[in-house]
Amino acid sequence: MRIAELGRRSGIPVPTIKYYLREGLLPPGELSSPNQADYGEAHLNRLQLVRTLLETGHLAIATIREILTEIGRPQPDVHLALGRVLKAIGPDCIGSDAPEVDQLMTRQGWDRVGRGATARQGVADVLLALRRLGADEMLARLDDYAAVARRLAELDLEAVTAYAFPEAKVYQTVIGTILGDALIAGLRRLAQEDLSARAHGHTIHKLP
Amino acid sequence: MRIAELGRRSGIPVPTIKYYLREGLLPPGELSSPNQADYGEAHLNRLQLVRTLLETGHLAIATIREILTEIGRPQPDVHLALGRVLKAIGPDCIGSDAPEVDQLMTRQGWDRVGRGATARQGVADVLLALRRLGADEMLARLDDYAAVARRLAELDLEAVTAYAFPEAKVYQTVIGTILGDALIAGLRRLAQEDLSARAHGHTIHKLP
Numbered sequence: 001m002r003i004a005e006l007g008r009r010s011g012i013p014v015p016t017i018k019y020y021l022r023e024g025l026l027p028p029g030e031l032s033s034p035n036q037a038d039y040g041e042a043h044l045n046r047l048q049l050v051r052t053l054l055e056t057g058h059l060a061i062a063t064i065r066e067i068l069t070e071i072g073r074p075q076p077d078v079h080l081a082l083g084r085v086l087k088a089i090g091p092d093c094i095g096s097d098a099p100e101v102d103q104l105m106t107r108q109g110w111d112r113v114g115r116g117a118t119a120r121q122g123v124a125d126v127l128l129a130l131r132r133l134g135a136d137e138m139l140a141r142l143d144d145y146a147a148v149a150r151r152l153a154e155l156d157l158e159a160v161t162a163y164a165f166p167e168a169k170v171y172q173t174v175i176g177t178i179l180g181d182a183l184i185a186g187l188r189r190l191a192q193e194d195l196s197a198r199a200h201g202h203t204i205h206k207l208p
Numbered sequence: 209m210r211i212a213e214l215g216r217r218s219g220i221p222v223p224t225i226k227y228y229l230r231e232g233l234l235p236p237g238e239l240s241s242p243n244q245a246d247y248g249e250a251h252l253n254r255l256q257l258v259r260t261l262l263e264t265g266h267l268a269i270a271t272i273r274e275i276l277t278e279i280g281r282p283q284p285d286v287h288l289a290l291g292r293v294l295k296a297i298g299p300d301c302i303g304s305d306a307p308e309v310d311q312l313m314t315r316q317g318w319d320r321v322g323r324g325a326t327a328r329q330g331v332a333d334v335l336l337a338l339r340r341l342g343a344d345e346m347l348a349r350l351d352d353y354a355a356v357a358r359r360l361a362e363l364d365l366e367a368v369t370a371y372a373f374p375e376a377k378v379y380q381t382v383i384g385t386i387l388g389d390a391l392i393a394g395l396r397r398l399a400q401e402d403l404s405a406r407a408h409g410h411t412i413h414k415l416p
Contacts, residue, residue: 049341119395126391133383155352156346179343183334186334191358192361196290197321
């Protein structure tokens, strides 16, 4: 298809698609004449992925380029790819000091996590902010939250493991991690609203 | 304390503090002379909160102003405040159509959630993106994810209920919702890395 149709079918404006092409987020189409390129279904899928990483993942262009490189690698080592993807989307933190997080991981038996894991610094930052803001009751339930997170990770890995090819596993890891955050945050808010309505005896918001 | 000390203790540059004052995110200090104001511990706490809402919550200034209004309301109705806070931080969606989300909520027994709940649209958008990107194994586990989200919401409400005053409950709801997303995302990544290392037989990343 021509770039105009690619724009129409994806719902993404042609100038934006041209920008993605220039930034290397979308591979060039096949030249059908010296100044006309042809695009296929793979381009359409790639556009959806880029849009999701930008809009839901709030990722920078350079980070998306890194992630696309991981996804495009043939016969990847799935565990190493997971580590690289998590590192690309997380804050920079190698070797930082996070004793509280390390103690939590020891209590939970998470003893295979690397010191360079970006989430280690991320969690340390959140714990510091919770403490500064006086969220002591949430902090008191930290191990309960960790146990629930473990359950989420089990579901994530079950879903990824269901795919046969390592390339598919890496692709699904990227989608599942980025969109999973948004899914869990949304479901958590819905469940909060339901529980809060029950706790406070509200029924006015009942679904039709 | 003077604004310089407020800057030093909070780690936030004085020009940024002056910007927050102009934007109404920080109440003015008490005038100790015609052009000198005095700030207290309450200002320090408020600064920490604003920084968290900006940096971790990625919220806009106008949204933060709305949330601060909710937090500052005396003797609030906790359930209505939760609804207003979730609406402020979520996408705009009143009355939108989300049959798949409604069916999920019916299966889960979440029948007290309002049609105007912003997360209803948020979850619908994520489900659409998951489908477009072919994440069928994650979609197949949607009800499992919902059950885990329910457990998170229970923990959230337990933590908030532990505070006696409704003002504190609203404040803790805001902190817990925004920082809770980041906490859960971080813990989920750590648990993923641990499980992935086990599944793939990696031990090299073992903690010291």
